[in-house]
Amino acid sequence: MAKxxxxxxxxxxxxxxxxxxxxxxxxxxxxxxxxxxxxxxxELKKNIREYWxxxxxxxxxxxxxxxxxxxxxxTTWKASGHVDAFNDPLIDNKDSKKRYxxxxxxxxxxxxxxxxxxxxxxxxxxxFGDAFNEQEFITTNTRVVEYLAKEKEIRERLxxxxxxxxxxxxxxxIEELEIADPETGSRNWTDVKQFNLMxxxxxxxxxxxxxxxxxxxxxxxxxFVNFLNVQKSGRMKIPFGIAQTGKAFRNEIVARQFIFRMxxxxxxxxxxxxxxxxxxxxxxxxxxxxxxxHLSLGLGKENYRFHDHDKLAHYANAAADIxxxxxxGFKELEGIHSRTDFDLKAHEQFSGKKLQYFDTDENKNxxxxxxxxxxxxxxxxxxxxxxxxxxETLEDGSTRTVLSLPSVLAPTKAAVLPLVKKDGLPDxxxxxxxxxxxxxxxxxxxxxxxxxxYRRQDALGTPFCITVDHQTLEDETVTIRHRDTMKQDRVKxxxxxxxxxxxxxxxxxxxxxx
Ligand code: GAP
Numbered sequence: 279m280a281k282x283x284x285x286x287x288x289x290x291x292x293x294x295x296x297x298x299x300x301x302x303x304x305x306x307x308x309x310x311x312x313x314x315x316x317x318x319x320x321e322l323k324k325n326i327r328e329y330w331x332x333x334x335x336x337x338x339x340x341x342x343x344x345x346x347x348x349x350x351x352x353t354t355w356k357a358s359g360h361v362d363a364f365n366d367p368l369i370d371n372k373d374s375k376k377r378y379x380x381x382x383x384x385x386x387x388x389x390x391x392x393x394x395x396x397x398x399x400x401x402x403x404x405x406f407g408d409a410f411n412e413q414e415f416i417t418t419n420t421r422v423v424e425y426l427a428k429e430k431e432i433r434e435r436l437x438x439x440x441x442x443x444x445x446x447x448x449x450x451x452i453e454e455l456e457i458a459d460p461e462t463g464s465r466n467w468t469d470v471k472q473f474n475l476m477x478x479x480x481x482x483x484x485x486x487x488x489x490x491x492x493x494x495x496x497x498x499x500x501x502f503v504n505f506l507n508v509q510k511s512g513r514m515k516i517p518f519g520i521a522q523t524g525k526a527f528r529n530e531i532v533a534r535q536f537i538f539r540m541x542x543x544x545x546x547x548x549x550x551x552x553x554x555x556x557x558x559x560x561x562x563x564x565x566x567x568x569x570x571x572h573l574s575l576g577l578g579k580e581n582y583r584f585h586d587h588d589k590l591a592h593y594a595n596a597a598a599d600i601x602x603x604x605x606x607g608f609k610e611l612e613g614i615h616s617r618t619d620f621d622l623k624a625h626e627q628f629s630g631k632k633l634q635y636f637d638t639d640e641n642k643n644x645x646x647x648x649x650x651x652x653x654x655x656x657x658x659x660x661x662x663x664x665x666x667x668x669x670e671t672l673e674d675g676s677t678r679t680v681l682s683l684p685s686v687l688a689p690t691k692a693a694v695l696p697l698v699k700k701d702g703l704p705d706x707x708x709x710x711x712x713x714x715x716x717x718x719x720x721x722x723x724x725x726x727x728x729x730x731x732y733r734r735q736d737a738l739g740t741p742f743c744i745t746v747d748h749q750t751l752e753d754e755t756v757t758i759r760h761r762d763t764m765k766q767d768r769v770k771x772x773x774x775x776x777x778x779x780x781x782x783x784x785x786x787x788x789x790x791x792x
Contacts, residue, residue, distance in 0.1 A: 286605040289664045290536050292679070296738055298322065298663065299537065311533030311541045318738060319659070321689030321719060323544075326658050327523050329686060330546045333571055333788055334521045341519035341548065342512055346500025348525055354499050355476065355492050357628035358621060359592050364495060365472035367440065367448055368531045373464040379532045380448045380470045381436060383457050388432045389607055395425040437588030445470040475528045477541075493527035498650060500524075501549045502621045505646075506633055509551075516635055516646055517560065519550040523655065535606060537656040544655035551646040553637070554619065560649045561596055561616040567791075568612060568651050569600060574790035575684045577665045583608060593620035600653075602661045611661055612653035619645040662687060666739065672764075681739035682762050686787040691718040691778055692742040693735045699724050707746045710756070710771060718778055736761055742778060 293299040298319035301308035315323050335343045355361050369380040398421055403410045416422055432455070439447040449470045458465050476495050482488035494500065501520045508520055523546045533539050552560050565584065572582055581603040590597055594615045602611040622633045622645045634643040666683045685691070694710050696703035704724060714720045721740070723731050728745060735743050743759040750756050750771075758777060759766045769777060780786065 282605060282607075286536070286664070289605055289660075289667055292667055292681070292737070293319065293663065296681075311530060311539065313537055313540065313656075318689040322663070322683070322687055322739075323655060323659055325687040325689070326662065327544075327546065327655055329575075329784060329787070330571075330653070330655075330658075331521070331523065332784055333791055334519070334546075334548050337788065338519065340514070340517065341521055341550075342508060342514070344501060344504060344508065344520050344522045345524065346497070346504060346522060348494050348527075349479075349481065349491055350494060350499060350503070352489065352491055353628050354503060354625075355495075357624040358499050358502075359624070360476060360492075360495055361474075363592050364476060365474050366531055367445055367470045368473045369449065369452065369470045370468040371459040371462070371464050372466040372468060374459050374462040376459060376461060377531055378459075380445075380452060381440060382532055383460075384432060384436045384448070384451055384455070386460075387455050387457055388429045388436075391425045391429040391432075393607070395422045395429070398422050398425070434588060441589045445472070473531060475530065477527045477529055494525075495528050496526050496652070497522050497524045497545045497547045498549060498652065499621070501547065502625055502633075502648075505549075505551065505622060509635060516637065517550060517552045517556070519548050521546075521548040523547075537660050538604060538606075538609065540656055545652055546655055546658075547650065547652040549617075550649045550651075551635070552649060553640075554644060554647045557616045557618070557647040557649055558596065561614065564649055564651050565598060565614050568614060568653075571791045572600060572602075572611070574787060575662065575687070577661065577684075581661075581665065582611075585610070591615065593617045602657075603665075604660065605664045611657050612651065615650045615652070617648040617650050619647050621648065622646065678733055678736055680736040680761065683739035683741075684787070685741035685761075685782045686784055688739045688741050688782070689719065690721045690735075690738060690740045691782050692744055692774075693721045693723050693731070693740050694744045694746065695722075695728055695731050696724050697728055697745055697747040701748065702751065703746045703748070706750055707744075710744060710746070710774065714775060714778070717775060718782065732759060732764075741781060744774060 296318060297316040300314045300316050302312035302314050303309055331343070335341050367380040368377055369383070370377050398419060399412060399415060402415050402419070403412065416426070432451070435451060436448065439451065449467065452467060456465060477493040479491050479493060480488040481491050501522055504520070508514065523544060525542060526545050527542050530539050530541055533541060550560055550564065569582060573579060583601050585599045585601050587597040587599070595618050596616040598614050599610040600612040600614070601608040626633045626645070633645065635646050636643050662683060666681050668680050668682060670678050670680055672678060692714065694707045696707040707722060711720050711722055723734070725731070732743055741761045745757045745759065747757070754771050755768050756771055757766045758769050758774065
């Protein structure tokens with residue numbers, strides 16, 4: 279656990295030191311759970327967004343984009359259920375005065391049981407070697423059976439209590455499991471209460487005439503209220519999708535996990551409109567498609583798992599999370615929800631306008647069903663960044679810090695380094711940059727010895743370093759060093775563009791998603 283915490287601290291300090299993420303308004307001591315993306319972070323974030331957008335919009339002729347406003351008519355949130363039901367169950371510790379999400383306390387307890395079971399399985403796998411039968415072990419080892427059964431029982435009971443709004447039982451569960459304040463160990467808890475997560479704001483010039491608004495807590499509703507506008511103006515035929523990326527705001531109770539749980543964050547959502555009755559087929563389709571998209575980035579299959587929901591949101595008839603192995607364990611990265619016709623029907627009812635599709639094949643009107651994919655851009659950033667950050671021991675015993683980002687997402691694709699700051703080498707380096715910058719983000723660095731410059735680019739995640747030396751002046755060749763292998767090749771300057779492109783092009787990476 280201590281190692282996990284150290285790793286996570288390392289991720290946060292690396293993000294700051296190398297210009298990826300800063301605390302918001304830091305000179306005023308920051309704002310809790312709000313962060314700014316710095317010069318390298320903004321590039322990495324933009325590349326993740328583009329990788330998603332291309333795979334969703336550009337690669338699917340039946341999915342189009344949208345950029346709806348953050349401020350929406352307040353009735354939107356009444357219709358969507360957010361005013362009445364977008365709550366988290368919170369609990370306060372009377373001694374420490376700290377506030378927690380009651381469901382998260384219980385889920386963390388259940389997750390610990392799962393980890394204990396995993397540890398037993400790993401130990402046995404090492405002990406028995408090739409003869410190890412994991413399935414048999416899971417079903418027969420008393421300790422593992424007990425851990426997993428208890429985990430299941432707890433998760434099911436939590437799902438039931440939350441589903442029934444039985445907050446007294448959530449508190450009873452916390453007491454029965456003897457869950458203590460993670461920071462102080464105190465078990466002196468208040469009752470569990472509901473807390474609405476939407477931020478309010480006002481529209482209008484004077485206090486009397488101002489209208490109460492909310493900052494949107496999800497981008498999805500901007501898509502629903504525009505469903506018919508897009509369908510008609512784009513002559514879209516069902517099944518079709520509308521994709522959107524943008525900011526969302528939630529007044530999160532527990533916001534201690536860096537950019538994992540923020541109060542202002544960005545979502546990448548796609549609502550796929552289908553014929554009623556077809557939704558389960560599309561739900562399965564999008565589960566597979568979205569997992570493949572994640573896997574294409576090469577962060578390791580073992581770092582992803584599906585979690586099917588026991589407790590369904592008020593709008594869903596099926597829901598699953600793609601969970602990722604973050605530095606603090608497996609947590610939700612993306613949600614895939616079969617949202618039925620809940621949202622469109624609710625907007626019909628509250629607006630008095632029809633939001634129906636005329637199906638020419640069936641010769642009838644209906645309210646489409648919706649399958650949603652929703653991934654947090656900041657969570658994607660954290661998954662990619664934390665998994666890529668490595669401390670390596672080299673053959674000569676020295677160590678290096680390398681950020682082995684998927685090269686398609688790297689903020690800078692190549693750094694051009696003159697071996698020395700004289701003899702015309704900087705001029706050649708600048709000329710190379712002038713040529714490459716039309717296609718790629720490239721950087722110039724002439725400070726310090728070349729070895730230290732390599733290390734700096736490794737820590738920034740730059741896939742290539744191009745070194746200009748005296749031989750370059752004679753034969754127009756340079757060395758190109760690969761970040762991950764540290765291998766260096768001598769190549770012609772004229773070949774650089776195609777070598778870099780082969781490695782970083784979105785086309786090549788997106789091909790892996792199909
Ligand atoms: N429209 C559906 C929806 O908003 P959600 O599961 O509440 O569903 C979708 O959110 C995704 O948004 C999550 O899987 C997560 O990646 C991201 N997300 C949600 N709350 C977040 C927060 N406070 N900070 C960062 N990302 C968040």
